[in-house]
Amino acid sequence: MTDRPPHDALRPQAAAWFAALRDRLCAAFTAIEAEAGSDARFLATPWRRPTADGSDGGGGEMRLLRGRVFEKLGVNVSTVSGSFAPEFRAQIPGAAEDPRFWASGISLVAHMANPKVPAAHFNTRMLVTTQGWFGGGGDLTPMRPETAESREDASAFHAALRDACDRHDPDHYPRFKAWCDRYFFLPHRGEPRGAGGIFFDHLAGPDPAADFAFVRDVGEAFLEVFPRIVRTRMAAPFTPEDREHQLIRRGRYVEFNLLHDRGTLFGLKTGGNIEAILMSLPPEARWP
Amino acid sequence: MTDRPPHDALRPQAAAWFAALRDRLCAAFTAIEAEAGSDARFLATPWRRPTADGSDGGGGEMRLLRGRVFEKLGVNVSTVSGSFAPEFRAQIPGAAEDPRFWASGISLVAHMANPKVPAAHFNTRMLVTTQGWFGGGGDLTPMRPETAESREDASAFHAALRDACDRHDPDHYPRFKAWCDRYFFLPHRGEPRGAGGIFFDHLAGPDPAADFAFVRDVGEAFLEVFPRIVRTRMAAPFTPEDREHQLIRRGRYVEFNLLHDRGTLFGLKTGGNIEAILMSLPPEARWP
Numbered sequence: 001m002t003d004r005p006p007h008d009a010l011r012p013q014a015a016a017w018f019a020a021l022r023d024r025l026c027a028a029f030t031a032i033e034a035e036a037g038s039d040a041r042f043l044a045t046p047w048r049r050p051t052a053d054g055s056d057g058g059g060g061e062m063r064l065l066r067g068r069v070f071e072k073l074g075v076n077v078s079t080v081s082g083s084f085a086p087e088f089r090a091q092i093p094g095a096a097e098d099p100r101f102w103a104s105g106i107s108l109v110a111h112m113a114n115p116k117v118p119a120a121h122f123n124t125r126m127l128v129t130t131q132g133w134f135g136g137g138g139d140l141t142p143m144r145p146e147t148a149e150s151r152e153d154a155s156a157f158h159a160a161l162r163d164a165c166d167r168h169d170p171d172h173y174p175r176f177k178a179w180c181d182r183y184f185f186l187p188h189r190g191e192p193r194g195a196g197g198i199f200f201d202h203l204a205g206p207d208p209a210a211d212f213a214f215v216r217d218v219g220e221a222f223l224e225v226f227p228r229i230v231r232t233r234m235a236a237p238f239t240p241e242d243r244e245h246q247l248i249r250r251g252r253y254v255e256f257n258l259l260h261d262r263g264t265l266f267g268l269k270t271g272g273n274i275e276a277i278l279m280s281l282p283p284e285a286r287w288p
Numbered sequence: 289m290t291d292r293p294p295h296d297a298l299r300p301q302a303a304a305w306f307a308a309l310r311d312r313l314c315a316a317f318t319a320i321e322a323e324a325g326s327d328a329r330f331l332a333t334p335w336r337r338p339t340a341d342g343s344d345g346g347g348g349e350m351r352l353l354r355g356r357v358f359e360k361l362g363v364n365v366s367t368v369s370g371s372f373a374p375e376f377r378a379q380i381p382g383a384a385e386d387p388r389f390w391a392s393g394i395s396l397v398a399h400m401a402n403p404k405v406p407a408a409h410f411n412t413r414m415l416v417t418t419q420g421w422f423g424g425g426g427d428l429t430p431m432r433p434e435t436a437e438s439r440e441d442a443s444a445f446h447a448a449l450r451d452a453c454d455r456h457d458p459d460h461y462p463r464f465k466a467w468c469d470r471y472f473f474l475p476h477r478g479e480p481r482g483a484g485g486i487f488f489d490h491l492a493g494p495d496p497a498a499d500f501a502f503v504r505d506v507g508e509a510f511l512e513v514f515p516r517i518v519r520t521r522m523a524a525p526f527t528p529e530d531r532e533h534q535l536i537r538r539g540r541y542v543e544f545n546l547l548h549d550r551g552t553l554f555g556l557k558t559g560g561n562i563e564a565i566l567m568s569l570p571p572e573a574r575w576p
Contacts, residue, residue, distance in 0.1 A: 072576070188556040251569070258546035259556070268476040268547070281539070283576055287569035288360070 005094075006208045007132025011102060014126040014212065015079045018106040021219045022077045025108065026063060028227045033067040036234060040067030042075070047273045049080045057082045062276045066283070069234050071113040074279035079104040084129075088270065093202060094131030102128040105136070106219075107263075109280040110226070115246035116236035118142040118153050118194070118229065119253065121280070122222045123263075124215045132208060134215045135201035137176065138222045139184050140229075141194030141253065143246045149236075153229045154195035160225035161198050164217040168210065176200045186256050193256050247286035254285050293382075294496045295420025299390060302414040302500065303367045306394040309507045310365045313396060314351060316515045321355040324522060328355030330363070335561045337368045345370045350564045354571070357522050359401040362567035367392040372417075376558065381490060382419030390416040393424070394507075395551075397568040398514070403534035404524035406430040406441050406482070406517065407541065409568070410510045411551075412503045420496060422503045423489035425464065426510045427472055428517075429482030429541065431534045437524075441517045442483035448513035449486045452505040456498065464488045474544050481544050535574035542573050 007014075026042055033040045042063040049057035060078025067073070081102040089095040105125025112119055124136030140157045142150035158177070165172035180199035185192050198218070205211050257264050257280055267277040295302075314330055321328045330351040337345035348366025355361070369390040377383040393413025400407055412424030428445045430438035446465070453460035468487035473480050486506070493499050545552050545568055555565040 066576075188562055247572070254542060254573075255546060255566075258543060259553075265547075274476055278543075278575065281575035284535070284572065284574050285542075286572050287566065288354075288571055 003130060005128060005130065005132035007126060007128045010126065010132075010208055010212055011104070011128065015104040017212075017216060017219075018077050018079075018104055018124070021216075021223070022063070022075055022106050025223055026065075026075060028223060029065060029067075029070060029073055029110075032069050032227060032230055032234070033065070035231070036068045038068035040065055040070070042073075045275070047276060049078075049082070049273070050271070051082060055082075060273065060276060062273070062279055064279065067113075069113060069117070069230065070110055072111045072283040073109070075106070075108045076276045076279055077104075077106045078273075078276070085270065088266075092129060093133065094129035097130045100129065107280075111250065111282045112230070112234075114234055114236060115143045115238050115242040116149065117233040118150065118157075119250075119282075120157075120222075120226050120229075122219075122226070124219055126212070126215070131204065133202045133204040134211045135203060136215060136218060137180055137197060137199035138218065138226075139180055139194055139197035139199070140226075141249070143242070143249045145195050149233065150195065153233070156229060157195070157197060157225055160221040161218065164214070164221035165198065167217060168214040169205075172200075172214070173198065184256065186252060186260065188259070189252065189255070191252070193253065244286070244288075247284060248288065250282040250285040251287045254281055257281060291418060293416060293418065293420035295414060295416045298414065298420075298496055298500055299392070299416065303392040305500075305504060305507075306365050306367075306392055306412070309504075309511070310351070310363055310394050313394075313511055314353075314363060316511060317353060317355075317358060317361055317398075320357050320515060320518055320522070321353070323519075324356045326356035328353055328358070333563070335564060337366075337370070337561070338559070339370060343370075348561065348564060350561070350567055352567065355401075357401060357405070357518065358398055360399045360571040361397070363394070363396045364564045364567060365392075365394045366561075366564070373558065376554075380417060381421065382417035385418045388417065395568075399538065399570045400518070400522075402522055402524060403431045403526050403530040404437065405521040406438065406445075407538075407570075408445075408510075408514050408517075410507075410514070412507055414500070414503070419492065421490045421492040422499050423491060424503060424506060425468055425485060425487035426506065426514075427468055427482055427485035427487070428514075429537070431530070431537045433483050437521065438483065441521070444517060445483070445485060445513055448509040449506065452502070452509035453486065455505060456502040457493075460488075460502070461486065472544065474540060474548065476547070477540065477543070479540070481541065532574070532576075535572055536576065538570040538573040539575045542569055545569060 042065045045062045048059035051057040058080035063075045065073040083099040084095045107123035110120045119141040122138035162173045176198035180196045183199045330353045333350045336347035339345040346368035351363045353361040371387040372383045377387050395411035398408045407429040410426035450461045464486035468484045471487045
């Protein structure tokens with residue numbers, strides 16, 4: 001066990017953090033629904049990761065809320081372990097030496113009923129092979145990024161993430177913002193998915209506890225800023241044209257997730273839970 | 289020029305056939321719209337294939353009809369030529385020797401307003417590199433494949449394609465039907481896209497004129513059978529539940545096209561016309 005990464009010792013805390021953050025996020029979102037006069041609740045679907053030999057592969061819980069403010073809000077936590085199939089080992093740091101892995105994380109996608117409220121995505125995770133690292137990020141997708149309101153929302157979102165980054169490393173925000181801009185881009189359309197945010201992967205600084213503290217702060221920042229943006233915009237009036245435009249923008253979101261999102265494609269190829277992976281797809285989309 | 293495939297000589301006829309078939313298909317579909325009391329017409333958008341050096345790369349025409357029976361019907365013809373980029377040469381028969389290509393074809397996707405009418409896809413094409421071949425196929429996607437009506441439609445569709453195949457080669461139908469079943473399958477869902485049909489590629493028999501005659505017969509078969517199926521079902525009553533179910537099945541169609549369809553992915557990677565390639569996506573889809 002001497003060749004195990006120090007992240008091994010963080011596994012219980014990491015899994016507990018992702019679950020606790022999930023509970024706080026869900027509470028924040030149902031509170032918003034209540035403010036809008038809705039008693040919408042999350043529907044929870046636990047799932048187990050199937051393994052070829054019947055061993056315990058872990059599992060997760062998908063929570064889905066269909067409400068008045070959140071047209072479709074999916075929050076998934078999972079803690080899984082197993083062995084990477086031979087064809088994936090070369091792509092995963094530390095898996096060529098030993099294919100066993102452990103992974104825990106939270107992911108969230110919010111598609112909003114009101115087109116004036118931006119959609120949002122957030123996820124953070126810890127991976128352990130013979131190496132250990134953190135990954136994650138959050139990004140905002142206003143339907144009309146060019147409006148003053150959308151620029152204000154994007155600015156608030158970026159400010160919150162920048163503060164979280166700056167508390168840990170002055171290089172984090174510029175690096176992770178640029179990574180997000182590169183990642184959430186539709187090359188076939190020549191357009192970004194939205195207004196960006198931050199994206200990071202294979203984060204493995206000298207002290208895993210410090211990386212974990214950063215990841216927790218990213219979660220806290222999202223928990224503070226996204227509900228704030230939602231509350232600012234949820235009562236904004238909108239037209240049928242705004243709704244139609246939102247549904248077309250959601251089509252682009254589908255294109256990104258199915259054509260380009262590495263997480264989605266990797267999940268589908270490695271036999272992850274289909275419903276949890278495709279939870280990110282919008283409730284309704286149009287290609288007129 | 290002695291090393292050119294015999295398909296070279298067929299280029300003008302092939303391009304003319306695809307365009308003529310397009311006109312007949314469009315006429316058949318607008319006739320159906322008229323029978324339903326609609327004067328919906330195709331909107332035609334010509335496009336040119338951009339080339340790095342400004343040379344003539346050919347182009348095509350996308351025709352889109354949004355009608356009462358056909359909620360979204362896209363028909364595209366194109367005749368393009370150029371050179372395959374180095375990264376694609378190994379995948380294309382005959383392109384390793386000389387990267388130049390010529391391609392002409394027709395493709396069609398029909399998403400229906402009435403959930404009791406199956407969606408359909410059809411395409412045929414001729415490719416010329418230092419080799420020449422035909423490809424194409426057609427497949428039917430009933431929304432509820434298990435009903436008696438859907439089985440009747442699938443049976444009529446398969447019978448028409450089988451007749452076309454059998455007139456040319458007794459091996460064609462069983463081989464191309466099985467190929468279609470393998471191809472139009474969603475591995476992440478473990479389910480077929482629809483009720484199948486035929487699919488073939490790299491068809492290069494001893495006599496290209498005979499292959500071309502087969503491809504024409506496949507077009508004639510589709511032109512005869514699909515409008516017939518549409519007329520049988522277009523007035524069928526349906527419920528809001530049928531419509532909701534149709535929108536969810538269309539979500540699966542999107543998943544197939546963006547995750548698995550080689551034609552879509554190849555087109556996007558090789559800088560094809562985005563709107564023409566994504567014309568296949570449904571006007572509206574749901575992931576509730």
